[in-house]
Amino acid sequence: MKKLSTEQIRTGLRKPGAAPVPGADEFWSDFKARARLRNQEQPVEAPVMSISGGWAMALAACAVLTLAGYGLVLFLGGSEPRAPEIQAAESRAPEIQDRELSSVKSLDVEVAHSAVLVMNDELDQGTIVWIVDMQTDDNNEGKGV
Numbered sequence: 001m002k003k004l005s006t007e008q009i010r011t012g013l014r015k016p017g018a019a020p021v022p023g024a025d026e027f028w029s030d031f032k033a034r035a036r037l038r039n040q041e042q043p044v045e046a047p048v049m050s051i052s053g054g055w056a057m058a059l060a061a062c063a064v065l066t067l068a069g070y071g072l073v074l075f076l077g078g079s080e081p082r083a084p085e086i087q088a089a090e091s092r093a094p095e096i097q098d099r100e101l102s103s104v105k106s107l108d109v110e111v112a113h114s115a116v117l118v119m120n121d122e123l124d125q126g127t128i129v130w131i132v133d134m135q136t137d138d139n140n141e142g143k144g145v
Contacts, residue, residue: 104129111135 004012022030051059104118104127114133121128 103127109134 112135117130119128
């Protein structure tokens with residue numbers, strides 16, 4: 001490779017036109033010469049990520065416990081424990097003998113409202129009637145009762 005003097009560089013920069021492009025053979029021979037000047041180390045293999053036996057056992061134990069807990073919840077029905085006050089009220093509540101007499105078949109609302117919702121709770125044997133946006137008078141419009 002030929003070194004240029006400072007004066008040659010200045011005159012070369014002042015000349016209009018494109019810089020000379022070296023050929024492919026000249027480029028690769030120059031590249032290989034420069035590569036030999038650097039100390040090239042052997043490539044290092046990337047470490048393989050692996051889970052150690054202890055972590056694998058801990059992960060498996062967590063999965064087994066999670067599945068066992070989920071199965072236990074399904075087996076027990078997932079019912080929430082009730083407060084003592086609710087349990088006492090349930091024990092005093094009379095058993096409904098005739099389901100036909102305790103259900104709501106139809107409902108007429110005489111005042112203005114936007115919707116009526118009737119829910120039958122089979123588990124607790126109760127009925128909830130919800131009247132949405134019922135207007136009782138001019139002072140209490142849309143607030144419900």
